[in-house]
Amino acid sequence: MHTATLLPNGKVLIAGGRSSGGQAVSSAELYDPAAGTFSITGPMSAARAYHTATLLPNGKVLIIGGFTSDSAVVLSSAELYDPVTGTFTDTAEMSVTRNAHVAVLLRNGKVLVAGGGLDNVTATLSSAELYDPATGTFFGTGSMRDARQQFPAVLLPDGRVLMVGGFSDNVILSANELYDPVSGRFSTVGNMRIARWRHGAALLPDGKVLVTGGANPGGTLSSDELYDPASGVFSIAVPMGWTRQAHSVTTLPSGKVLIAAGADASMPLSSAELYYPSAGTFSAAGSLNEPRSSHAATLLRDGKVLFTGGNNGGTAVSMAELYDPAAQPSLSRVAAAPSRGYEPARKPLVPGPRTGVPAGQAGYSPAEAGRTNVAVSDFIGKNVPESDASIVTDFLRTELVNTGLYKVMERGNMDAVLAEQKFQNSGCTDQECAVEMGKLLNVRRMFVGSLSRLADSYYITVNVVDVATGEILASYDSDAVHSKKLKDACKKIVERSSRK
Template sequence: MASGRLLHTATLLANGRVLVTGGYNRSAEIYNPVTGTWSRTADALNTHRAATATLLPNGQVLIAGLGGAEWNSGISSELYDAESGTWAATGDLGTPRLSHTATLLPDGRVLVTGGADREYAGAVLSTAELYDPATGTWTPTGPMAEARRDHTATLLSNGKVLVTGGTQASGLLQSRAELYDAATGTWSPAGSMAVARAYHSATLLPDGQVLIVGGGGSDWNGSTSAELFDPATGTWAMTTGMARPRRYHSATLLPSGLVLVTGGFHEYTGILTQAEVYEPSLGAWRAAGPLATGRYLHTATLLTGGRVLVAGGFSNGDQSSAEVYTPSRTWASTGSLASPRSAHTATLLPDGQVLVAGGVNNDEDLATMEVYDPASGTWSTTGALAWPRYFHTATLLADGQVLVAGGGNDDEDLAAAEVYDPALGTWSVTGALASPRYYHTATLLPDGKVLVAGGVNNDGALATTEVYDPASGTWSATGALASPRYYHTATLLPDGKVLIAGGVSDGGDLAAAEVYDSALGTWSATGALASPRYVHSATLLSDSKVLVVGGYDNGSGFLATAEVYDSASGTWSVTDSLALPRYFHTATLLPGGKVLISGGGDESGGFLATAEVYDPSSGTWSTTGALASPRYFHTATLLLNGKVLVSGGGDNSQGILTGAELYTP
């Protein structure tokens, strides 16, 4: 912008441009989203700070509020005409005010409520007024029960206006809410929020509820908290809080139904660059890309097309700066699992559906099964396992059936194996492993058999490996690993051999890698990883190389490093590192040859919603849209339509998850 501003207004005009005006001067500017440029328009007739701007049905913009202390022409209301680019005075407010609210009513009138009658040491107001565009005049209407400033006002689906929170005359924060009925011009109580708030935000959600966020004063929990008002019942309920406390922030309803919260300030964090997105269907927050400039008392305007213009505000940087947020269209919620679960398996069936098996939830080990149908985006239950189990493996066999092997539950480590028949939706017991094991790997070999390698049980890390023959339903021992290991990875190479990399043994973390030759039934050493690691990921790339990412090393901690294995030379080379270290994440080869990394745990002890994409052609990573819910011990499955289904997992704040999300590359 040409001028730095805070406590200004921003209004989306009928032509798709944005009018920004006021703050600490009379100037006004127009933002053109098509060109991304600003241009000056006529100055307003008065300085308006902490005023309101309302787009009227005729396309004009009503600015209402007290003039600034340093210069005041006495005009408390004026109209901007976008067609002529000019300002004209209109009827004055009965009580000039600032830090009030203005709401466009369904009949075209504008309701102004509360505020203060002076900028410094002003009286806090309970009065309300109505502006009639047909006559250009203000008339008083019923006063609120409570005097308040720095509050919110939200037009509900039923035409009433919900006023919440604010600062009282005593200077204390307000928790009570009121409802205005335009038909009668009267107010009625609307209950109390759990947290007293001012400088918070209120957003009408698509389902008619109102989301109240932040503004809980200097208290950390109060200023991260969020609540929902249900007009149908007139009741309040807490919802999941934000990751960071904030007030003086902005909140914008996106076309997707999500709510974007940007910037703000809090004593514990200072001026915020961080942004977060609330997903109403999950009642959960996820991180959004950070602002380039931390700011508060700024404006946020939803542009035509769904982008958001953030402008001005108090900042440690340039208060004339502006930036545009483009919502991520990469993740979307899909149907929820019937049972919360983590440490489960997910297998793509030949018909394109996804079978989720076992796992653990907050209360028990699971034997239950569910099937996801991408066509409808819904889950349905199917036949249960004979044994509840988690940290098992699931392998799609050549005949379309699914082999589940090993794992554990609270009672025992399992050697038992079962086979699922999708045509019948039932399980049958098959031959058991010679050794119970979990944290092992299972790989479908070119001849249709399944190689199970390593793992751990009560006796410690395992070097033994076994091969399952679907024709006979039996297991047979094959060559042992040189190094016992679990939490490793196994990757089928194009030549039919299997690469085992990393993991942990009773003696420590491993960098060693081995290759299995199924024709000989033997293992041979290959080049070692540059960094020992376990609970990492390994992905076969389109060029036949193998990408290993992240994990943990007891010496180095959480890893962001990545390496690429060349099977032709049997050597590893270091490639670009992740933006964030992570472990227990997922890695999925996308149809275009890139690799999607999602979720996992990090060095703070928390869990991640962030996702990154690796491009093998450049050897570099880029961030992509974040998951709605942080999660680890989840699954990620590439669907036949090229999307990626992420399901379940765990999160510090929400526990074990039922939610599932779809990633569109």
């Protein structure tokens, strides 16, 4: 609900937000990465939350809209922060009041402002306008096809801007659109497979856009989608290890994407994970020291990521933290800043006709919630060829998928992640190895085991390991009098595990 903007001098401007008492604040401060400290600057001319902050080509920061201390009062005002003087000055007002909108710096130096709400929940806007830093004024441009707020917008390599999902008057959207700065018009593109709001989006090195998590009437999502600008189509990607909404999404210099914290339903999260574009998979990336949602994540010049503010169970977070990709997984505390990020309860959303999905569907997958992320390590072969052990591994993986209770990581994705981490996917049967592998794969449970042969009989042994605690949750064994019965033996093991 506050903003955090990297300045040309390497410092970070943190502005506005809400206190633990629920009041919007006008205070602002600077984080100095060299000293690791915060200092007061500003303040803004108005208290703001759910506003936007955009770094302009001249080095100043444009602050737009939001709502003020009385959350029923939404602002049309805007102001400029000058890093040289450390002060805010008013600039022209928008044509309408907006909060929970987007603001994107275009390649021509102007700022596109789109959507948002006239109040805290309903009365959503489809209108858009442009801010010209040269004249210090706002002027109209085309309107979106769908009114929307609380959605991400991504500047594409060709200069167009992608608007993704969000909600409109309590209707969650799967519809998306593109803004073309040349024509000044919006056009529709393919719908997402799942309607969502409070989600994240990041531009990948290949020009595609990763859309992560969020929420809809079915609950908090772990699902992800990829948008391909060449085809204008969204496709389902590998799910995250956690369901999360109101999280942060940051593309790192390596091209990987850091997804951090957020909330699972009403519970704030501290977990973080990395998306590997080359493999299309996620792996664990440590945890924040304090859970938080609706926070800000800022990529610093040295490649580290600064986390500020957020909401932890109704309390605004003052602790700031740094993520160091070179020491991954590594998150460390830095100096505390004034608390920013209390989030009031919002009205429940309902599916409706503008979700952009076929009639009779709510725009989400009911099976998304409740399934456990698992992976199956290559089984060890004892007195049997390794190829036989590998076949049994695949049998077990297939049977787990067929239950519908698990989200099972595909073998090819496992191999890609483990190869990048230089971790061998074989010979892993003990708890310590299972935990280490599970953390790299970003799953909650690992299935590890072995296939052995004694005389004419085969024996399968499987342990289920909780990655977070290292505890063996269950052990199973089954035997088969012939190799053709091994699949049936795996099925029996999975049936027993599903009853737990």
